[in-house]
Amino acid sequence: MLPGEGDGGWWPVIALAGGAARHPGYLGDLAGLGDRHRLIVPQLRGVGNSPMPASTETGSYWRQAEDVERLRIHLGLERVALLGHSAGTRLALAYAAQFPGRVARLALITPPAGYLVDEPSDADELTGRRRGEPVFEAALAALKAGPADTDDEEAFNAWHQQAAPASYAAWGAAEQDHAGTGRWSLAAAKAYFSVDPPCDFAARLGGVTAPVLVVAGAEDCLTGLAPVLALAKLFPAGRAVVIERCGHYPWVEQPAAFREAVDAFLEGL
Template sequence: MPIYTGSDGTPLHYDDSHPATGEDLPPLITLAGGAARHPGYLGDLAGLSSRCRLVVPHLRGVGNSPEPSDDSSGSYWRQAEDLERLREHLGLDRLLLAGHSAGTRLATAYAARFPQRLAGLVLITPPATHLVATPPDAEELIARRLGDPVFAAARAAAEGGPDLSDDDRFNDWHRRCAPLGYAAWGPAEQAHAAVGRWSLAAALAYFSVAPPEDFAGRLGRVTAPVLVVAGEVDCLTGLAPVVALADLFPAGRAAVIERCGHYPWVERPDEFRRVLDAHLGSLIEVDHHFR
């Protein structure tokens, strides 16, 4: 597994879908969510590795990367500095960057801190209420599904809050909440929900540093093209705030995938690929600075 050096000298790991193959595929730096979930749950993003070289960092304390030396270095605001070191390690002028869920917090932190180094941004089902004033609507989506006993049990588990006593109990809570993240709870969704373990210590560190008060304002100065992908029935993030997030960016646009929850590459892979292929294709055609 390849290694790069983080901002404080710590060796950090990443997965590379096309290591040393010589294929001329544009690298897409891809950030997992969770927060602090092993990136294995991303898979190959519905076959996206055939179009892009997927470079997937193991964030601090996750997977093969060591736990942060202190909480602040594991925060999403500070880990933007690690992404800048990864860019330098890969020899790229600019990054084509994607994030899912809590990984979009790190992606937007990088965009806010290093806007001149960003070639393009994809935010997949991002939490957005910390950045936009649009009223949250997740509870409305949840209310429509409480007649389903599996969904209702997951909702009850979520309302009880996570057990922070150890990693196993923290992961057990996530597993019990898992049906909330999908528009349906069939075999494919259940299999996907079982992939990717969470790190409790890394999750706590991830939120240990509050971003500056002008975080949203900084995003308004990001000129790179931004695609926000929303699930029509995403009960974790809601819909309206996610769509509104695109308006923060001068070159932002939102795409809503129907009958989809929080994991569009699993639930609606064909629609997900159509949306991403169109966005990435336009970037790759006009911008070669991230190659």
Template sequence: MPHLRGVGQSPQPRVDEAGSFWRQAEDLERLREDLGLDRLLLVGHSAGTRLAIAYATQFPQRLSGMVLITPPAGYLVDTPSDTVELIARRRGEPRFDEAIAASDAGPDLTSDDAFNTWHQRTAPLGYAAWGPAEQAHATIGRWSAAAAKAYFSVEPPGDLVARIGTLAAPVLVIAGANDCLTGLAPVKALATRFPAGRAEVIAECGHYPWLEQPGAFRRAIDAFLDQWGSADKARPAKS
């Protein structure tokens, strides 16, 4: 798992554009070369799916397959979001209602501490239930306001959807049936943009399926990997 620019052991870029999801596709390509791999199987979650898609559309000949886990898809599909309906089902839960209010107020980017406090307040939105396991998971790690700003500093090209439509590699899109962050309908629609794409919806699940429904998540991943492995062995290597 690479540490993206400004995160973990990777330093903050000197200019924001270098830390954008679009430009960091070049970092993945250099990593592929350094590892001596002919092609990459990419797995991305949430905002990380932007980087996975950026790589796939800039280096399509180097992509052997891709798994997009609860991807925000509004920038790629015309399907209206159904987050309002999903949120309405949870109204009345005090901690959830507090998270909605914080989300509506927007993030505080004045400092890392303020940014992380906002994420903690909005955390219940990401889970289908707010139990002990979810509460513990929500405290893991810290967010970097500067890295987040840089990550979204470059708009993707206007022909990105058209590029997606030319990808030959198999793509699995995993959606949480109760994901109040991305919605369900746009995520399912994204799978149809890929010629070899398919969607897997996990019931009673929000934005983090490996935590909330690990058994169903593992079954979806394993089935895809079995299919991908057979197809990849049959595909000739590219020089």
């Protein structure tokens, strides 16, 4: 057991970055969450200092759940508190589906949810409200066009930068600074989606009895709002919090509201 585990603060929280396959440096300290809990931020397979696996399938989010389980054992924890952002929530959910009894808390930050729920996306409606903003329009066009070269990592990263303004509710100094952090690994991104999850993935989540928090950005044009809210309903103890004037990165865009929601959720550890 780690020092301070379960004393009302400093419980370890494993934070899983999204991207997919973006260097976790973009998470920062999650608006100071590391001051209250010990943040453990792994570099997923093929990202940063973590090498690509010999088998592509081992780098899939479904298979990397086994890595999270090995991390839990290494840390000497009976159960884990997991926080995933964006594509990182796929890994967090894959772990919860395969090891439901090992989850103490599960926080899903702006998760893509269309692959798990039947709720129609309202992303087009949210996007429509931003029409007429030149920076947003250019970013949206880049997002829809995709990278210029799907086999070139530099082009892949350049595309992410061009599309970045579409991820935020506003494009201020803080957002622009944040968008420049955390490089993407193209090979790792491809491996991340190399294994399709089982067809009963969503049904398995009904067996996750630990408390689950879903944090949605009210203006998240990447995920939409309605499917994200529907995701919380898959869990017996799931609930959703909507952060206003916020896109895909709530700890950057609305740090106080983000911390209020997450701190209250983790308080019972």
